[in-house]
Amino acid sequence: MPTDPAPEHEARTGTAPSAGRPAAEVLAGLRSLRADDAPTRGGRTFAYVYDAGLEGLDELAAAAYTAFSTVNGLDPTVFPSVARLENDLVGAAVALLGVPGAQGTFTSGGTESILLAVKTARDHARAVRGIIRPRMVLPSTAHAAFHKAAAYLGVEPVVVPVDPDTFRADAAAMAAALTGDTVLVVASAPSYAHGVLDPVAEIAAAAAGRGVLCHVDACIGGWLLPHLRRAGQEVEPFDLSVPGVTSLSVDLHKYAYADKGASVVLYRDAELRRHQYFAHAGWPGYPVVNPTAQGTKSGGLLAQAWAVLRHIGEDGYTALAGRVATASARLLAGLRATEGIRVLGDPAAGLVAFTVLSPGDGRDPDLSLLLHLADEMRELGWYLQPQLSFDGLPPNLHLTLTPATVGRVDALLADLSTALAKARALEPVTVDPALAGLAAGLDPQRLGPEEVAAFLAFAGLGEGAGTGLPARMAPVLVLLDALPGPLKERLLAEFIGSLFRV
Numbered sequence: 001m002p003t004d005p006a007p008e009h010e011a012r013t014g015t016a017p018s019a020g021r022p023a024a025e026v027l028a029g030l031r032s033l034r035a036d037d038a039p040t041r042g043g044r045t046f047a048y049v050y051d052a053g054l055e056g057l058d059e060l061a062a063a064a065y066t067a068f069s070t071v072n073g074l075d076p077t078v079f080p081s082v083a084r085l086e087n088d089l090v091g092a093a094v095a096l097l098g099v100p101g102a103q104g105t106f107t108s109g110g111t112e113s114i115l116l117a118v119k120t121a122r123d124h125a126r127a128v129r130g131i132i133r134p135r136m137v138l139p140s141t142a143h144a145a146f147h148k149a150a151a152y153l154g155v156e157p158v159v160v161p162v163d164p165d166t167f168r169a170d171a172a173a174m175a176a177a178l179t180g181d182t183v184l185v186v187a188s189a190p191s192y193a194h195g196v197l198d199p200v201a202e203i204a205a206a207a208a209g210r211g212v213l214c215h216v217d218a219c220i221g222g223w224l225l226p227h228l229r230r231a232g233q234e235v236e237p238f239d240l241s242v243p244g245v246t247s248l249s250v251d252l253h254k255y256a257y258a259d260k261g262a263s264v265v266l267y268r269d270a271e272l273r274r275h276q277y278f279a280h281a282g283w284p285g286y287p288v289v290n291p292t293a294q295g296t297k298s299g300g301l302l303a304q305a306w307a308v309l310r311h312i313g314e315d316g317y318t319a320l321a322g323r324v325a326t327a328s329a330r331l332l333a334g335l336r337a338t339e340g341i342r343v344l345g346d347p348a349a350g351l352v353a354f355t356v357l358s359p360g361d362g363r364d365p366d367l368s369l370l371l372h373l374a375d376e377m378r379e380l381g382w383y384l385q386p387q388l389s390f391d392g393l394p395p396n397l398h399l400t401l402t403p404a405t406v407g408r409v410d411a412l413l414a415d416l417s418t419a420l421a422k423a424r425a426l427e428p429v430t431v432d433p434a435l436a437g438l439a440a441g442l443d444p445q446r447l448g449p450e451e452v453a454a455f456l457a458f459a460g461l462g463e464g465a466g467t468g469l470p471a472r473m474a475p476v477l478v479l480l481d482a483l484p485g486p487l488k489e490r491l492l493a494e495f496i497g498s499l500f501r502v
Contacts, residue, residue: 038383042404047385052257052320053404057308061259064300064307071299074290082299085306089252092309093264096226097218097239097248102266103273105291106302109261110219111145112293113249116265116276118149118184120247121213123275125183129211134183139169139198140391141191143217155183164392167194167345171202178210189218189225189238193387193398194344195351197221197236204244213246213272219263221349222250227321228349230314235348240268247272255324255350255402257312258305323403324350331401334413340420344396353387353396359424365394367481368428371474373397376419382412386473388481395481429474431482439483444490452494 021029040049041058068081076083090104098104107113118136125131135156138146142159150157160173169187178185185207187198200216207214216238218225229235240248245268252262267273278290288295312320328350335341335354342365344353356373358366367389374386374397385398405412447455470476480488 044381044408045383047383047398047400049402050254050257050400051402051404052312053323053402053406054257054312054320057257057311060311061304061308064304065259065298066300068299068303071303073297073299073302074295079299082302085299085302089302089306089309090264090266093222093250093266097222097250098266099240099268101269102240103270104264104266105273105276106305107261107263107265107292108294108297108301109253109263110143110217110249110251111148112261113219113251113263113265114143114145114215114217115149115152115293117215117247117249118146118153118155120267120272120276121184121215122153122155124213124272127275129183131181131183133181135179135181136184136186137174137177137182138186139174139188139191140393141167141169141193141198142186142188143192143219146186146217156181158182161391162393167191167196167393169198169203171199171206174203175206178206178212182210182212185212185214187214187216187238189216189221190348190351192220192351193393194353194396195220195347195349196345197225197238197348200236200238200245201242204242206244208244214244216242216245216248219249219251220254220351222248222255223252223317224255224321224324224349227255227314227317228325230318231322231325233321233325240266252305252309255321256305256309256317257320258308259301262301262305320403323406324401327401327403327406327409328352330406330409331399331412334409334416338413338417338420344394350401352399352401354399355394355396356420356423365389365396366428367395368430368474368478369423370395370397371429371477372423372426373416373419375472375474376422377415380415380419382415386477388477429478431479436482439487442484442487444487447490452491455491456495456498 038045038048041051071079071082073079073082076086086106089106093104094102105116107116121136122134125134133156134154135158136146136150137158137160139162140159141162147157149155158177160170160177162169174185185203187200187203189200190197204214218238221238225235225238239245247268248266250264250266252258252264253260256262265276267276276291278288280288328347331352332343332347335343335352340357340359342355342357344355347353355365356370358364358369371386374384377384387396387398389395480491483491
């Protein structure tokens, strides 16, 4: 008689067992899958995670999620608790970042908040100004989610280079890029890539002067910057109180320390927010009104964000912001004192980017050395996020500071010094010029599956990609850095597709 597949077989093939497994066994299987993940707590992963370092916070969020996990956020007339929780959360965001009359919506994350802000600007411009070929002006450091929104919503992105020394948006150049078809101008507070605050007031004033909406992407800094100000730090105005700013996004799963995904998008008034909504009565089912891109959604994420905000409170967030400021100051001082390291720009809110200079002249970034350093740090148990060169901006390593990193800064700097010495002793990773020349002439849309597979294999991302990445990423990333943007995007999409094999 056939027996059930072994749990290992199930994990490998994705098949469901013919007979259910005990709950303890299922949970043990989930815990084993986490073994290869980067740690999300403890202050050693400097990207993707935001750790308040508060005992019991994870348990509170999990309990709140469980209490509302079966609540359907699709219809607040059936589940009125959804409207109450959202009103409380959005009200807190308005009190922190808004003006009287501001309105907002709870979303699943920064990407959805940005998608909705772009949709609102597009539909508002169509209704009010009759624009049918919308354009959006972005600094080159604007988050990739704006380009995703542009692709999804049929808005043309107009990208303006940032200042190469400060990495801030060039307000004058952005003003010059405005046309009669511009529906939205974007500023970051701060930008993800370098952690610097764009000149929001100048950008918003130029937009207002042309009757164009202005969105501030404060997904990272929206909850941290006001509390840094409350903790005594000097922070430039960036929110809806700035004349000309018409919408703003802030992620609660970043420096508000809620679980992912939790974000809020705010608008100056309800008249603007209504362009975000989707309503449809032209079918035989129930009348549909969706404030967000989602329809059915669990009330759990809303509840856990609500619980975390109420638990920490304003004084708690101010204290946590002070800890982030302390960690940032200590890290920046240590990095600037390290020979061969250059901090990029003037970090404003918990994010730091630095590059490594060539030992030869000490002026130009050394990509190979930088990526060797990232690999060496990973072997020592630290994850620093590599960012490749772009449009004259240097490659760098990106760090996200949280309250949990305060006690780790000295250890990080000590290991960084050790890792840098090891990286300098390694052979540089280079790309064959003939290969780079060949890649420059390729049309990524005309490449067949075999050609793409061969290129991925050459890059070290071929067979076995589904089982994990190479132990050292420097050779892969040096090659990616040399490739033209469209080819890089095609290969990355194919690689990620190979991880999801079914």
